[in-house]
Amino acid sequence: MNEQQRIEELRKLLEKYxxxxxxxxxxxxxxxxxxxxxxELMALExxxxxxxxxxxxxxxxxxxxxxxxxxxxxxxxMLSLGNVFNKEEIDxxxxxxxxxxxxxxFVVECKYDGLAMALQYQDGxxxxxxxRGDGSVGEDVSNNVRTIASIPMYIDEGGYVEVRGEVYxxxxxxxxxxxxxxxxxxxxxxxxxxxxxxSIRNLDSNVCKQRxxxxxxxxxxxxxxxxxxxxxxxxxxxxxxxxxxxxxRKVCSTTDEIYDFIEEVGQKRNELSYEIDGxxxxxxxxxxxxxxxxxxxxxxxxxxxxxxxxxxxxxxxxVFVSVGRTGRITPNAVxxxxxxxxxxxxxxxxxxxxxxxxxxxxxxxxxxxxxxGEIIPEVVKSIPERRDGTQVPYHYPTECPVCGSKLVRLExxxxxFCINPDCPARIVESIxxxxxxxxxxxxxxGDKKIEQLHEWHMLNSIEDIYRLHFKREELLDKKGYSQKxxxxxxxxxxxxxxxxxxNLLFGLGIRLVGKKAxxxxxxxxxxxxxxxQASEEELAAIKFIGHITAxxxxxxxxxxxxxxxxxxxxxxxxxxxQEKKEVQQSVFSDKTVVLxxxxxxxRSEAKKILESLGANVAGxxxxxxxxxxxxEDAGSKLTKARELGVPLMxxxxxxxxxxxxxx
Numbered sequence: 001m002n003e004q005q006r007i008e009e010l011r012k013l014l015e016k017y018x019x020x021x022x023x024x025x026x027x028x029x030x031x032x033x034x035x036x037x038x039x040e041l042m043a044l045e046x047x048x049x050x051x052x053x054x055x056x057x058x059x060x061x062x063x064x065x066x067x068x069x070x071x072x073x074x075x076x077x078m079l080s081l082g083n084v085f086n087k088e089e090i091d092x093x094x095x096x097x098x099x100x101x102x103x104x105x106f107v108v109e110c111k112y113d114g115l116a117m118a119l120q121y122q123d124g125x126x127x128x129x130x131x132r133g134d135g136s137v138g139e140d141v142s143n144n145v146r147t148i149a150s151i152p153m154y155i156d157e158g159g160y161v162e163v164r165g166e167v168y169x170x171x172x173x174x175x176x177x178x179x180x181x182x183x184x185x186x187x188x189x190x191x192x193x194x195x196x197x198x199s200i201r202n203l204d205s206n207v208c209k210q211r212x213x214x215x216x217x218x219x220x221x222x223x224x225x226x227x228x229x230x231x232x233x234x235x236x237x238x239x240x241x242x243x244x245x246x247x248x249r250k251v252c253s254t255t256d257e258i259y260d261f262i263e264e265v266g267q268k269r270n271e272l273s274y275e276i277d278g279x280x281x282x283x284x285x286x287x288x289x290x291x292x293x294x295x296x297x298x299x300x301x302x303x304x305x306x307x308x309x310x311x312x313x314x315x316x317x318x319v320f321v322s323v324g325r326t327g328r329i330t331p332n333a334v335x336x337x338x339x340x341x342x343x344x345x346x347x348x349x350x351x352x353x354x355x356x357x358x359x360x361x362x363x364x365x366x367x368x369x370x371x372x373g374e375i376i377p378e379v380v381k382s383i384p385e386r387r388d389g390t391q392v393p394y395h396y397p398t399e400c401p402v403c404g405s406k407l408v409r410l411e412x413x414x415x416x417f418c419i420n421p422d423c424p425a426r427i428v429e430s431i432x433x434x435x436x437x438x439x440x441x442x443x444x445x446g447d448k449k450i451e452q453l454h455e456w457h458m459l460n461s462i463e464d465i466y467r468l469h470f471k472r473e474e475l476l477d478k479k480g481y482s483q484k485x486x487x488x489x490x491x492x493x494x495x496x497x498x499x500x501x502x503n504l505l506f507g508l509g510i511r512l513v514g515k516k517a518x519x520x521x522x523x524x525x526x527x528x529x530x531x532x533q534a535s536e537e538e539l540a541a542i543k544f545i546g547h548i549t550a551x552x553x554x555x556x557x558x559x560x561x562x563x564x565x566x567x568x569x570x571x572x573x574x575x576x577x578q579e580k581k582e583v584q585q586s587v588f589s590d591k592t593v594v595l596x597x598x599x600x601x602x603r604s605e606a607k608k609i610l611e612s613l614g615a616n617v618a619g620x621x622x623x624x625x626x627x628x629x630x631x632e633d634a635g636s637k638l639t640k641a642r643e644l645g646v647p648l649m650x651x652x653x654x655x656x657x658x659x660x661x662x663x
Contacts, residue, residue: 003044007051010041011154014057018149055126055146055153069139069201076221078116078132078164079294080598080632081280081304085639090262091255093281093303101288107231108261109218109249111278111304113193114168115200117141117215119151121161126153131200144200147209152242157226163238165217169196170273171339173212178344191344192275214274217243223286230284248272251284262305269307270339278306298632306635311370311380314338318363319350319394323402325429325509327418331356331396333367333379340371348377352414353396360384362391400425421561427461428454430509434462438515439507440496444489462507462565465493466572501528501578504569510556512549519611520544521553528566528576532557543590544616587657589614591626594641597634599651609658621646629654 001009014037042058045051084090097104116132129145130138145151148167155161169177169192177195178188189195199211220226220234228234232251239245248265252258262279269276283289283301292301318334331350338345348369350356359381361367366386371377398407400418402425407416418426431450435442442465453459456478458471468475469490475481499507505528506518513521524542525531531553539550556562570576593615599606606629607617621628621640628641631651641648649657 003048004051007041007044007048010037010044011053011056014038014041015153018057053125054142057153069141069203071133071137072128072130072140073137074118074130074133074135075162077135078118078138079135079298081111081302082298083278083304083306083633083635083638084281085306085308087255087259090258090281090305094255094258097283097292097301100292101283101285104253104288105230105284106252106258107235107249107282107284108252108258109280109282110216110246110265110276111280111306112166112168112216113191113275113277114166114215115193115197116164117145117167117200118162118164118221119145119217121155121157123158124155126151139201141200143205144202144208147205148213148215150214150244155241155243157241159225160222161226161241162221163217163243164219164221165215165243167196167200167213167215168192168274169199169211169213171275172273173214175344177211188344215244216246216274218245218280224290229286231282231286231289232284234286266307276307278304280304304633308636311368312338312340313366313368313383314345316361316363316365316367316379316382319356319361321397321401323400323418323423323425323429325426325433326511327420327423327426329397329400329407329416329418333361335367335369335377338369340369340377345369345371345377348379350379353409353416354414356394356396362387362393364391424454431459431462431465433509434507435465435496436507439503440499441503442492442496444485444492449489463568466569468493497572497574499575501526501575504528504574504576505531508556508562508565511552513553516617517545517549522578526578528570532566543614586613588627590616592616592618592624593627593629594618594621594625594637595629595631596637597631597651599631601651606654613658 017037038058041056045056045058084093094104094106097106118130118132118138120127120130126142126146128140128142129151130140132138145167146153171192174189174192174195181188189198195211196213199208199213202208217238218235220228220238223234223237226237228237235245235249250257250261252261258281265276265279281303283292289299289301292299294300315336316333317336319331320334321329321331323329331352333348333350335346335348350361359379361379361382365382367382368380369377370380396416399405400407400420400423403418403420403423405418405420405423408419409416420426428451431454432447434440435445435450445465450459453468458464458468458474472486472490475486475489476483500522502515502519502522505513505521506515520542521531525534534554536550536554539545539553540547542550545553557566588610591614593610595603595606595610595617610617618625621637621644623644625641625644625646627649628638628646629649629651630638638648640646
């Protein structure tokens, strides 16, 4: 055996030993032997530079900082999956398939909550790893994927091979990562999926290596070119080649078999070492898959069953209240940390005093909490039968926790308010709101910096933002404030003056005027002056504003201190005008519309189109919803719309409807 052959042998041996150690937890050689072989390989590779290979085990453990990720076009689009949510919808899918394939079998597999990935090999050697991206073009993340020990760099299969699957962060790795983040006083990751995606897209592959990602592979993209005829055989072939393939799957023939297996997995999903958010139902025959084909977005031969929102039990450890910019007091639950729908939850909003009383929530109660998708965790109820005598009723505060002022509950209101205009919490929160992205978007003026500048008595009001340039020299004397940083902050403040009128109205923090209402007001009046002069009746007559909001707006512009603020901002040159928008008449005019799922167009663009056609775009589905427009991976909102009988419209139908509007 010559030295070149020895290099190839060592690479395969070391990869085998690494998989045994990291993946199977069953090493067949000692650490010392592994290190000895690695040193031998590195010495031989240095002697033979012509044998250089980025897939070598000697290279996989060395992280490197890249300048960016190369874009790669997928040879075949990486599609998303349509969704079903109950047994009836599963049966509709099965029935549709069996009309074309009477003896159809289906492989039911886990749906992972990770990052979709494609691995490419040529003549047994790893070539690259590519993210799904937009389905057509992804990112080459090969350097980071090489740090995942379970992914083979060499396979015993000639020609071109492409497998697809999901890179994920195991639950244990996620918990350890957040413990480290907490120790370092860094922000915690929201869930394993976000942590995995962030790790794969980190330019430093050492970061990815330290976070101990893993992967499962479920799709052999060109299996038929290698003589494979079914999905089940493809999974077995991938397993033989050394890819991690999940054994938690089943070949089924009927709806009952499929649903029973889904329920079986659902009952033990919390015991799994990885997160799943559903199950994939896939036609087994690859030839039949080809015949049935795909839409532009998803395969017709497969669908995903989404698990319903989870409800779990945990303990209510305490309640604390926070003070918002309007003085509103919000009670928050401190929970014993528990994983819900893929996220570690330790807090939840309790809304107001009435909610706490109505649900009879007590400190140290065992409570049920629920979280669906990205929705804020909700405390559903307490469990009185679990009380053991240690529970204590919660007494709502009568004084502001920040300034000590007496709290007020206005007539007809559920919330309590701190009405002290000089309350530090209200001042800071109002400035944070004014500078936020959806308002004046002052990029360099973040929450922490605002709190710091307030402590230094440099920011005591919104007006002070536009007086900061007088304090430039004072800022430069502060630790952490460089000339470049201060000049950037002041430039961003100056730039904010050109923000649209709608952003300014939202930033003012007028009670009951959110981003949507601010846009409606700006479009309707076209100037701050016209809005200031509007009567309460004129305001109430505007669609989607309403009588109570009209009262709040009218009252705001009557307050002397608010008049002074507007006049100051006018003198400073902030934009106080914008063109009135002409609303096109359409099927959406004066209708409430909800968007859900992944859309081809940006969500903001779809919302802008709908609003230009006279629609009110809402965030949640109710009996008052007129349309739900859905894209890929639509979840609980689509389910609720179906339950309520709300008219549904696919993204394609929405686009057609927009085309029919006469401009």
